[in-house]
Amino acid sequence: MKSRTLFVLMTAALTLLAGCAEIVQVGTAAGEGAGVLSPEDREIINRQAQSIAQAARPMTEKEEYYLGRGVAAAILGRYRLQADSRRNEYLNSIGRTIALSSDKPYVYGGYHFAVLDTDEVNAMACPGGLILISRGMLQRAGSEEEVAAIIAHEVGHVVNRDGVKAISAARWSQVVTSLGTDAAGRYGGKELADLTTLFEGSVTDVFKTIVVNGYSQEQEKTADENAMLYMRRAGYDPYGLPDFLARLAREQQGGDRRGFFSTHPGMTERLQLARSFLAAKAWRRTDHAARDQRFNAYRW
């Protein structure tokens, strides 16, 4: 076997073993420098390596950010934004405090929190850290601890990338395989149109899940548990979560099945799970007099 053919085969084998485009590029550069590979051979191997790397790639942080902006743009096409700078600052202060105590304090575009001016009860975490909470939801909160609980639950969804997981595997597979190997900013008209359709579909997948269908019970349970963990780390009383769930459970038992109550069934079960979690951790209630006082100046 000629050394050139052997080199190509070995480099391809290394690609499959390591799945590492970076290493292959080092190897092909060395091969070209040694006169074993032609520039064309190098290009073929590098393209092959890149497509293998892309085929199984997860969504990047930056893509998640753009997806989240799309989902938020769709939600804000349906709801009005509450313009109240004083309360916005208060909400974002609680949100930033919780986010810094989460497992992902930094996200590509930062965490941002806003109020939807509607009586409906809902809270939505867009991928990447844009969190939208309805006025109706915040009006039901009886303390800063309970507002922190709402936020911490949504931050839990962001950290777990639950929104991203709502995109159908088939659609993401198409996104990955439809991409050319050319450098940035060189999409052709058809390629951009196809990708825009896939982007639109992905936004719809996430929108449907967070606004219409809701997450799985397992995802909600994990977000609740993470919420209590983040609250405790931040110095909030983690019992703020079951306290708020208890309010919602009473309302749901009263027969309300709209909005949040349709996407979040089984509030009583969630309440029981949260109480069991806290009992297992043996965490006690903590004092929040200072925060109760300031909450009264902001309550929605």
Place this chain on the structure above:
Amino acid sequence: MRKVFWLVLLGSLVTAAVAAAATFRVVTEEGAIRKDRKFFAPVVTRVPYGEVLQEQGRKGDWLMVSYKGRLGWIHKSAVQEQKVDWSSVSGGRAAETTRDEVALAGKGFTPEVEKSLRGKDPKMRYDLVNRVESYRLSDGQVENFIRAGNLREPGGEP
């Protein structure tokens, strides 16, 4: 002669892997390198997305890094390690090791694709998304809020 070539190639591959082990890239729009391992420590320098940082040390969730001659700490969630994990080669998780934000930065869901969708669907309220993103608080504002509410400084376990 041929044997020497293969040895040199193997050596260069191993060297590349080792060299890559201590390199990180910033994966937030703007990373902050801080004086101490604290969220509200003074910012030594700010680093744009995709820039490469050299690891100088590690403690808990913080990495000591150098960037353009400046030394400081950055939180692990703001960076992505550019490391080749050889242990994953036989484990079938090789794709994880090749995830490189910057190599993929111009692909997939990009500002170009967002712009294309904006032109296609006027019901998408990106103007309001930009307004929400404009709600920003300084480190000092968050720190004061935490203190005034008898909350805990982030970064430590209770």
